[in-house]
Amino acid sequence: xxxxxxxxxxxxxxxxxxxxxxxxxxxxxxxxxxxxxxxxxxxxxxxxxxxxxxxxxxxxxxxxxxxxxxxxxxxxxxxxxxxxxxxxxxxxxxxxxxxxxxxxxxxxxxxxxxxxxxxxxxxxxxxxxxxxxxxxxxxxxxxxxxxxxxxxxxxxxxxxxxxxxxxxxxxxxxxxxxxxxxxxxxxxxxxxxxxxxxxxxxxxxxxxxxxxxxxxxxxxxxxxxxxxxxxxxxxxxxxxxxxxxxxxxxxxxxxxxxxxxxxxxxxxxxxxxxxxxxxxxxxx
Numbered sequence: 286x287x288x289x290x291x292x293x294x295x296x297x298x299x300x301x302x303x304x305x306x307x308x309x310x311x312x313x314x315x316x317x318x319x320x321x322x323x324x325x326x327x328x329x330x331x332x333x334x335x336x337x338x339x340x341x342x343x344x345x346x347x348x349x350x351x352x353x354x355x356x357x358x359x360x361x362x363x364x365x366x367x368x369x370x371x372x373x374x375x376x377x378x379x380x381x382x383x384x385x386x387x388x389x390x391x392x393x394x395x396x397x398x399x400x401x402x403x404x405x406x407x408x409x410x411x412x413x414x415x416x417x418x419x420x421x422x423x424x425x426x427x428x429x430x431x432x433x434x435x436x437x438x439x440x441x442x443x444x445x446x447x448x449x450x451x452x453x454x455x456x457x458x459x460x461x462x463x464x465x466x467x468x469x470x471x472x473x474x475x476x477x478x479x480x481x482x483x484x485x486x487x488x489x490x491x492x493x494x495x496x497x498x499x500x501x502x503x504x505x506x507x508x509x510x511x512x513x514x515x516x517x518x519x520x521x522x523x524x525x526x527x528x529x530x531x532x533x534x535x536x537x538x539x540x541x542x543x544x545x546x547x548x549x550x551x552x553x554x555x556x557x558x559x560x561x562x563x564x565x566x567x568x569x
Contacts, residue, residue, distance in 0.1 A: 322350025323549040328400040330354040330392070332383050332440065333410030335362035337509035338459065341537035342407055342544045347374030349545060351405070354396045356381035358410075383410045383436035389443050396447075403447040405548040408437045409459045411477075413511050418472045426473050433477035434484070441488050441499065453496030457547045458485045460501045462563045468525075478503075482559055489557030498556045500547050505563025508534040530565025 329346045333339035334355035340362075343355040347369040353376040355362050355369075362378045369376040377399055381392045396403055411433045414425055437458050448454030463471055464478030485501040492499050506512060506525045515521045516534060526532060543562045546552050561567055 322348065323545060323551065324405065325350030326352070327404040327548070328352045328354070328396065328402050329405040329407065329548060330356065330396055330403060330444075331407040331409060332356050332381065332436070334365055334378075335359035336365075337511055338504065338507065338537045338540045338544075339407070339409040340365050341541035342409060343376065344369060344374075345538070345541040345545050346405070346407075346548065347376050348372070349549075351548075352376070352400045354379055354392070354400070356383075356392055356410075358382050383408075383440065384431050386439055386443075389439045393443055393447060402451050403444060404451060404454050406440055406444045406448075406454070406456045407459070407544055407548065408440045408457065409544075410436055411459060414474050415470050415515070416473070417470045421473050429473050429477050430480070433474075434480045437481055437484065441484075445492065445495075445497065448492075448497045449495045454498070455548050455552070456488070456492075456497065456499045457544050458499070458501045460485070460503045460559065462503050462505050462561065462566050464501070464503060465559070465561070465567055485559070486557045493556050498547075498552070500552075500555060500557065501559045502540070502543055502547065503559050503561045503563065504535060504540045505529060505561075505566045506534045507537060507540060509537050528566050528569050529563065530568055533564065535562065535564055 324346055329351040331339055331343040331346065331353060334343040335357035343353050343365055347353045353369060353374065355366050355376055356379045358381065360380065366376045366378040379392050379395055382388050393403065412429060414429050441456055444456060458481050460481040461478040463475045464482045467475055482501050485499050489499040506529065508516060515525065526534060540562055543560055547555065547560060
């Protein structure tokens with residue numbers, strides 16, 4: 286009798302394993318065909334999602350099957366979520382000051398309550414300051430570090446525990462090509478973006494053992510509301526696009542595609558690196 290039961294359990298186990306591999310093969314086929322998304326079922330939190338790169342990233346993640354928490358201090362983010370829902374996606378908006386630790390904790394608590402976990406964090410929120418070093422005040426210096434760097438410290442720190450519980454995750458920190466190279470009238474901005482690059486590498490060395498991948502994403506000149514005024518000035522436009530091999534500004538959707546790759550399991554062996562998407566700007 287005992288041997289018969291053991292035989293039955295063995296058969297069941299083999300059938301379950303076989304069914305799992307059949308499901309896995311079918312799932313991969315569905316993903317290749319575009320029927321299942323590249324972040325299907327993953328809970329994705331995107332900061333600065335009211336416009337520009339953040340909006341495009343939230344929309345792309347949702348289109349690829351992600352459950353999106355779109356956050357921004359700007360209530361216009363609600364419209365982004367409405368568009369995602371109208372398109373059949375799953376998303377929720379959270380008003381969120383990324384420099385406030387209490388608001389980070391509230392945002393993550395709401396994320397866990399709504400979707401049951403966190404798999405992907407896109408630290409996108411940030412500000413731009415175009416001033417020479419001599420014109421930059423201490424208040425402006427502190428503010429750009431508070432928004433661009435402290436926010437990423439808080440998000441990366443507080444996302445650790447919910448990702449650890451799920452035995453893995455992906456954190457993508459938005460930096461810039463100006464975190465890699467210098468240019469006039471942007472020393473404070475460049476310093477903040479350079480800090481993100483090395484902070485990301487430090488976090489990656491601590492988080493990798495828990496299956497959490499941390500990478501930085503470095504866009505070039507992108508046609509978004511943040512850079513709109515720069516691209517309207519012919520002299521500045523020539524200066525920033527001149528070194529770009531493709532001779533044009535990038536789009537928010539192109540950066541969203543890179544963020545999607547880093548968020549997905551396709552980048553499972555990519556850790557602690559900087560992904561540059563700049564039309565060839567840093568090639569020179």
